[in-house]
Amino acid sequence: MDERVHEHAAVLVDWSARIEAGDDVVIDVDEAAHDLGVAVARKLGERGANVVTTYGSEEIERARLKGHEEGDTGGDEAEPRGFDEDPDHELALFEAADAYLRLGGGRNTTATADVPGEIRQAYARSRRGIREARMETDWVSTVHPTRSLAQQAGMAYEEYREFVYDAVLRDxxxxxxxxxxxxxxxxxxxxxxxxxxxxxxxxxxxxxxxxxxxxxxxxxxxxxxxxxxxxxxxxxxxxxxxxxxxxxxxxxxxxxxxxxxxxxxxxxxxxxxxxxxxxxxxxxxxxxxxxxxxxxxxxxxxxxxxxxxxxxxxxxxxxxxxxxxxxxxxxxxxxxxxxxxxxxxxxxxxxxxxxxxxxxxxxxxxxxxxxxxxxxxxxxxxxxx
Structure with a gap:
């Protein structure tokens, strides 16, 4: 593993999120950010934090939203399913958390491009309480350099990795x-x-x-x-x-x-x-x-x-x-x-x-x-x- 992954994790935990012993931390690890997730988990363990890890994936998100689009509400014709307002189990996770760390880095930066705008809008509106609870934590969002992000940036992977660490590992x-x-x-x-x-x-x-x-x-x-x-x-x-x-x-x-x-x-x-x-x-x-x-x-x-x-x-x-x-x-x-x-x-x-x-x-x-x-x-x- 590139040593800078561990440096990235240290900046995130120590400088950015200011994690302390006993903090309840949610890490949301995108599918291609595994290495950074491992480094962050190690750092949190050393700090003595309590960690829950969730799995982030734009492709999984697309599948769920497309499922709502194609769902059946029980009528004579199939209609899009609605979204429950702020599901209790997810809301409780963030209401109980001290910090939320989002580690981005997916495989496809446009995975949800074919989800209709009205479905996106309904989903965004349904999660207002969850979003507010998450933002009440000491939340920090970062990304792990991935090939999909390099491609989106129009850069070679090695070139993009240098770019990311130049931006992250600063004074x-x-x-x-x-x-x-x-x-x-x-x-x-x-x-x-x-x-x-x-x-x-x-x-x-x-x-x-x-x-x-x-x-x-x-x-x-x-x-x-x-x-x-x-x-x-x-x-x-x-x-x-x-x-x-x-x-x-x-x-x-x-x-x-x-x-x-x-x-x-x-x-x-x-x-x-x-x-x-x-x-x-x-x-x-x-x-x-x-x-x-x-x-x-x-x-x-x-x-x-x-x-x-x-x-x-x-x-x-x-x-x-x-x-x-x-x-x-x-x-x-x-x-x-x-x-x-x-x-x-x-x-x-x-x-x-x-x-x-x-x-x-x-x-x-x-x-x-x-x-x-x-x-x-x-x-x-x-x-x-």
Missing amino acids: WEALADEMAILKELLDDGETVRIRSEGDGRHRTDLTLSIAGRTAVNSAASVAYDSHNLPSGEVFTAPASADGGIFFDVPMTIEGTRVRNVRLHLEDGEVSDFEAETGEDALASILEIDAGARRVGELGIGMNRGIDRVTDSILFDEKMGGTVHLALGRAYDACLPAGESGNDSAIHTDLIADVSAASTIAIDGEIIQRDGTFRWESGFEDDRRE
Whole structure:
């Protein structure tokens, strides 16, 4: 086994999830993440945690959802079976857990591509309580480098493995200190304006209200309210957003490739949208519930170890020189005490490259130009818009 698998497990258990002796931990191990699962289990055993392991598989998920699609409710004609709301046995597992560790790495990244959108939507709605219980734990999601993910990224397996470990095995304390600079600027700010040059639909000019919000220094640890490994972003929950934004980083949504998305927003809600490819998949997401059309997150990528697009949101949204918006659920950590943010069954990210002909400004002061922050070498002195 590659020694870096054990290093990955140590970062996950010690830095990211902060597991302690006696913690009740659920590990969800994807079908091709076996080696990482073994390394994590060993580390948890050394820590003295109590472990329950579940098996994650997109192919099993597809089979179950297709079964509901083809099920028989007992009438004269076969009709799709409904989904029970938050089954007690699964809900209890997460309600009793201290931590949940998701180890991704399947055999087929588009295994559920042929599951109808209405089935996906019904399933997502039926698991709202389970999702909330899981997110109440110290949860962390990561991935093991697999051949399917390498193929999706358009990379050789050995090349992809190097990429993953460059992104995961970082000096997280040093990166946390750098990201704290941006967090402070966002915490003190009232508006963020993102601008990118371009003609027509390719142009971005979006203003977001962030007054009273708390940004999260997402340094790959629950101690920072951060739940992804790798991470390397600073994000907040805008109260509103107005203008247009063009997302030029391709990604897969619900098994469908989506490219070149244009959103127009009014008061934080999508009023118009289009996509060069995958527009139906985007439309399906927006129809899941009322909150799916609203912006739940603004994130700014800062992980320089991620240097290329891989069609994996876990990596791509953290890449330096990008920003992303999430449609749907807002994270409570960003909200003032007592305030409820946008609520939805989804949290779907869309990513824009701002590494060229672009600026990010907070209250009229440019804090990033062409992908370079003002505290980094190469930033131009002019800070005003």
